[in-house]
Amino acid sequence: MGALCLLPIRWTMPMSTNVLQKESIHMSELQANISGIIKSSVIDGPGNRMVIFFQACNLNCLYCHNSHTIGLCNLCGLCVQNCPTQSLKIDASNKQIIHNASTCTHCDNCLKNCPENSSPFYKKMTVEHLISEIEEVKDFISGITVSGGEVMLQSEFLKQLFISIKTHPELNHLSILVDSNGNIDENRWNQVLDWVDGFMLDIKAYSSDVHKKITGHTNEKILNSIRYLDSKNKLSELRLVLVPGYNNSKEEIETISGFMQSLSPEVRKVLIKLRKHGIREKYHYLSEPTQLDIAQAVEILESDKHKLLVI
Ligand code: SF4
Numbered sequence: 326m327g328a329l330c331l332l333p334i335r336w337t338m339p340m341s342t343n344v345l346q347k348e349s350i351h352m353s354e355l356q357a358n359i360s361g362i363i364k365s366s367v368i369d370g371p372g373n374r375m376v377i378f379f380q381a382c383n384l385n386c387l388y389c390h391n392s393h394t395i396g397l398c399n400l401c402g403l404c405v406q407n408c409p410t411q412s413l414k415i416d417a418s419n420k421q422i423i424h425n426a427s428t429c430t431h432c433d434n435c436l437k438n439c440p441e442n443s444s445p446f447y448k449k450m451t452v453e454h455l456i457s458e459i460e461e462v463k464d465f466i467s468g469i470t471v472s473g474g475e476v477m478l479q480s481e482f483l484k485q486l487f488i489s490i491k492t493h494p495e496l497n498h499l500s501i502l503v504d505s506n507g508n509i510d511e512n513r514w515n516q517v518l519d520w521v522d523g524f525m526l527d528i529k530a531y532s533s534d535v536h537k538k539i540t541g542h543t544n545e546k547i548l549n550s551i552r553y554l555d556s557k558n559k560l561s562e563l564r565l566v567l568v569p570g571y572n573n574s575k576e577e578i579e580t581i582s583g584f585m586q587s588l589s590p591e592v593r594k595v596l597i598k599l600r601k602h603g604i605r606e607k608y609h610y611l612s613e614p615t616q617l618d619i620a621q622a623v624e625i626l627e628s629d630k631h632k633l634l635v636i
Pocket residue numbers: 397398399400401402403404405422438439440441443444445
């Protein structure tokens with residue numbers, strides 16, 4: 326997920342679980358876990374875009390701004406017991422939590438205390454559900470961005486969704502961008518490559534040790550993904566979130582710079598300042614970069630051929 330984008334944690338559109346269940350009898354069986362939809366965004370790629378957020382991630386970044394999208398709900402019931410307004414209940418037969426939006430006070434207790442870094446709010450949706458959501462705004466947007474969580478974990482679903490968009494007579498003008506952490510095997514990229522206009526990935530560190538400290542995982546697969554997508558001319562953006570004390574040493578930035586310079590100049594390179602707003606309380610010890618931190622990183626990362634956008 327884009328490091329700046331704070332996902333609205335409750336749905337911006339009304340969606341009745343009962344309606345979805347009835348409709349889905351007639352729809353394809355393929356479903357995805359969707360944590361939210363923003364019908365109009367100007368910060369998730371070029372133009373005005375609809376953004377679809379998928380639940381579940383295979384990294385656990387210290388600075389994650391949407392940590393409730395990392396895990397899947399296991400119906401433990403903790404949020405149901407602790408909701409101060411009794412707005413949640415377990416629907417055991419359908420293996421889901423039902424949320425009463427009319428009594429919810431948006432206190433976020435359920436999200437802050439979920440042991441799985443999950444949420445009672447995400448929904449199972451079919452390709453047909455999403456297509457009908459896109460049809461509602463098709464005349465006002467220039468494209469679709471899918472984000473997460475880690476969206477490519479649901480690549481089979483994405484392939485079907487993208488084919489449905491690109492073969493739809495009224496939607497095929499929409500560009501498709503994929504916002505991914507890159508921790509994905511090559512075969513998953515190949516499933517969707519032909520249907521995607523561009524991928525936006527992060528490089529969180531070059532050193533595998535530093536990467537593990539930031540995300541809990543090593544980065545060999547991510548570096549391979551960046552190289553692979555660039556070789557296919559599908560990498561549209563590469564972002565680095567500057568995390569003081571982790572990835573801002575001179576040595577680390579120099580190796581990241583060398584890696585960036587090896588990529589096509591057409592790939593947009595973005596340096597993102599870590600912002601603490603929205604990250605989990607236990608990681609509030611992280612510090613935001615100073616102007617000097619940013620200036621030192623820019624000096625190393627930027628070159629005549631490789632311009633850097635700082636946000
Ligand atoms: S959202 Fe979290 S706390 Fe609530 S039932 Fe699911 S796993 Fe348990």
